[in-house]
Amino acid sequence: MISKLWIAVAGVFAIGAGLIWFSFLRPVPMMKTQAEVVAKTHKPAGTHWQQQVGLNRGFRTATPISMDESYVLELYSKELDATGFYSVNKFDQKDYEIGQKVTMEYKKHGMPVFGYKTTVYEVHPN
Numbered sequence: 001m002i003s004k005l006w007i008a009v010a011g012v013f014a015i016g017a018g019l020i021w022f023s024f025l026r027p028v029p030m031m032k033t034q035a036e037v038v039a040k041t042h043k044p045a046g047t048h049w050q051q052q053v054g055l056n057r058g059f060r061t062a063t064p065i066s067m068d069e070s071y072v073l074e075l076y077s078k079e080l081d082a083t084g085f086y087s088v089n090k091f092d093q094k095d096y097e098i099g100q101k102v103t104m105e106y107k108k109h110g111m112p113v114f115g116y117k118t119t120v121y122e123v124h125p126n
Contacts, residue, residue: 023111030121035104037096038083039074043067071096073123075104086123095125102126 049062071093073086084104088096096102103124110116 019111023114024109024117026109028107028109030105030107032103032105033077033079034126035075035077035084035102035123037073037098037100037102038076040093040096040098041072041074043070043072043087045069075102075120075123077104080106080118082118084118084120086120088123096123100125 046067048065048067050065051062052060069090070087071090073088073096075084075086076082077084084106086104103126104120105122105124106118106120108116108118
């Protein structure tokens, strides 16, 4: 009786792991679409402080991580009917202007019932 219970529990966990793999981890093809640069926001250089986590932190202090100056492009795609963001360095930002059409490479993960997660990998000016 108990072994059948454990087999059922293992089956439920296996189905859950399969759903997670299918939703977020399975390989999907890279897709391309046209998008428009809606906004360009300047992010100044700074420092991010990474805090230590976990139970055995000891007396370790936070670790400083330097962040370079960048620009965040807000992109709107009519095909996806969604807004996305992409960061470019201060030298490449001159290639992008507000209202400009760009080619966006992205991957779309998820399931129809639960929704989709779209990740932008590359943006190229037209």
